[in-house]
Amino acid sequence: MIPRWIYVPAALGTVLVVLPLAGMASRVAWGDFLGLVTSDSALTALSLSLRTSLASTLLCVLLGAPMALVLARTTFPGQGVVRALVLLPLVLPPVVGGIALLYTFGRRGLLGDQLDVLGIQVAFSTTAVVLAQTFVSLPFLVVSLEGALRTAGQRYEIVAATLGARPTTVLRRVTLPLVLPGLVSGAVLAFARSLGEFGATITFAGSLEGTTRTLPLYIYNLRVTDPEAAVAMSLVLVVVAVAVVGLASRRGRVGERP
Amino acid sequence: MRRLAPAAASVALLLSLAGCGGSDDEATTLTVYAAASLTSTFEQLADEFEQEHPGTEVQLSFGGSSDLVTQIKEGAHADVFASADLATMQKLTDDDLADGDPQDFATNTLEIAVPPGNPAGITGLADLATPGVNLVVCAPEVPCGAATRAVADAAGVALSPVSEEQSVTDVLAKVTSGEADAGLVYRTDVQAAGEDVRGIELPEADSAVNTYPIVVVQGADEAALAHEFVDLVLGAAGQQVLADAGFGPP
Missing domain, CATH: 3.40.190.10 (Periplasmic binding protein-like II)
Incomplete structure (x- = not known):
């Protein structure tokens, strides 16, 4: 039971979010829609976006899951500071992230000389796109998984350990199955964030069709010369995002049951 | 009525925000x-x-x-x-x-901008097409990109940039940070950037005067x-x- 007046600001907030989407949808040229969203450039951008977002989601899981485990299941001095630093990309403007990445992995960056010796050029490559996406998406996975780990508690893990299971077995057979919904929803959120990543990518990776021009960069490029195509592609991105977020929240509810 | 205060406050806030941006009297x-x-x-x-x-x-x-x-x-x-x-x-x-x-x-006309010291040894438009040179230009949809295309066509050089940026300032930023070996920007941008970049004049620039x-x-x-x-x-x-x-x- 909530007080009835709560509905007024709640409705206003909903309108604030939904109205711009309706405004955009009102500008879609439905007649040409299919042609606009299936042009070669559009499909190239969409495919690049999906591939890089999948790669960065995989990286987020591989790196983020251990980070969440360390943060949720251990205590060490300075843990609060470490957590704050890890979560920083959540609140950092992505363009700042892009500048930070440039000064780290760029040619004149912190690791520039080492990478140069190895013959690796990161800037202007698809690797740079994945790196930028991983940088901004990682905290989403860490936050959701750490929350799931804390909610699940350690009871079953302790029982398994007293029954003689080794730590890796406990992790594989008890902990991970228990927090799987949290891990999945974190991965979905990370994927959605990667798909929408713009600021860090354009600052760090540049914009070239087929290599670094992901869907958001393509839309940014297009909005000036071909607003109709830009709106059509924006709608595609909205639909994908809604589907992804919907999937994540359904998973989340399933996760609440145990 | 008091119960409605928070709702009224949020409406008032929204209205006052809508009023922002009006000019000073x-x-x-x-x-x-x-x-x-x-x-x-x-x-x-x-x-x-x-x-x-x-x-x-x-x-x-x-x-x-x-x-x-x-x-x-x-x-x-x-x-x-x-x-x-x-x-x-x-x-x-x-x-x-x-x-x-x-x-x-x-x-305004185009010029080649290179980082101080010119690490890739660029001397003219033809050098920009050399493999391994990181060239950044404006996207063809924006004025500086259209000029870039005209200059390259006039010189008969096929450019293969590593990035096509949305504005001339973005191109310049990639050059001043040393990420790009060269970029095509306006003369005035090179002059405004001062010590951060070196400009190389283009004989072909006259074919695309903005x-x-x-x-x-x-x-x-x-x-x-x-x-x-x-x-x-x-x-x-x-x-x-x-x-x-x-x-x-x-």
């Missing part, structure tokens, strides 16, 4: 939309204009010319518009949003002042400021 504000490449010169001219017209405040909005036209078409409040090329100005006049005919006030037109926007709130600002830009004082920044005469 006291000072007169002249809003000038200008191409990003005009930033330093128009800031200087705005100061001059404010001194000549006490009580007037010149509000400057810089951005890609095409972006600015889109904003004006969507109802942004602008009194004066200065574009970086004729094609973009045409988009404004086509929509009957210009008060009178646009007047040309400056020209002409900058300026016009008073139809329905401007401050039409009289707007015309005076345009006169300042076209007059001797304005032309001197532009020439000092490296712009060519119209």
Whole structure:
């Protein structure tokens, strides 16, 4: 039971979010829609976006899951500071992230000389796109998984350990199955964030069709010369995002049951 | 009634936010939309204009010319518009949003910008097509990109950039950070960047001269002042400021 007046600001907030989407949808040229969203450039951008977002989601899981485990299941001095630093990309403007990445992995960056010796050029490559996406998406996975780990508690893990299971077995057979919904929803959120990543990518990776021009960069490029195509592609991105977020929240509810 | 206070407060807040952005009642504000490449010169001219017209405040909005036209078409409040090329100005006049005919006030040509020390040893346009050279240019959709394409075509050089940026300032940023070996930007950008980049003149640059037109926007709130600002830009004082920044005469 909530007080009835709560509905007024709640409705206003909903309108604030939904109205711009309706405004955009009102500008879609439905007649040409299919042609606009299936042009070669559009499909190239969409495919690049999906591939890089999948790669960065995989990286987020591989790196983020251990980070969440360390943060949720251990205590060490300075843990609060470490957590704050890890979560920083959540609140950092992505363009700042892009500048930070440039000064780290760029040619004149912190690791520039080492990478140069190895013959690796990161800037202007698809690797740079994945790196930028991983940088901004990682905290989403860490936050959701750490929350799931804390909610699940350690009871079953302790029982398994007293029954003689080794730590890796406990992790594989008890902990991970228990927090799987949290891990999945974190991965979905990370994927959605990667798909929408713009600021860090354009600052760090540049914009070239087929290599670094992901869907958001393509839309940014297009909005000036071909607003109709830009709106059509924006709608595609909205639909994908809604589907992804919907999937994540359904998973989340399933996760609440145990 | 007290129970409704938070709801009323949120509505009031929204309404007060909607009221923001309205002009001050006291000072007169002249809003000038200008191409990003005009930033330093128009800031200087705005100061001059404010001194000549006490009580007037010149509000400057810089951005890609095409972006600015889109904003004006969507109802942004602008009194004066200065574009970086004729094609973009045409988009404004086509929509009957210009008060009178646009007047040309400056020209600009492309130059190669390289990081200090010129690590890739660039000497001219032909070097930019060498494999392994990280070249950054403007996307063909924006004025500086159109000029880049014209220059490359005139020279018969096929450029293969590693990135096509949305504005000339983005190209310059990639060069000053040392990420790119070379970029094609305007002469005036090289001059404004000072020590951070070195400019290499292009003999082929004359095949793509960008002409900058300026016009008073139809329905401007401050039409009289707007015309005076345009006169300042076209007059001797304005032309001197532009020439000092490296712009060519119209």
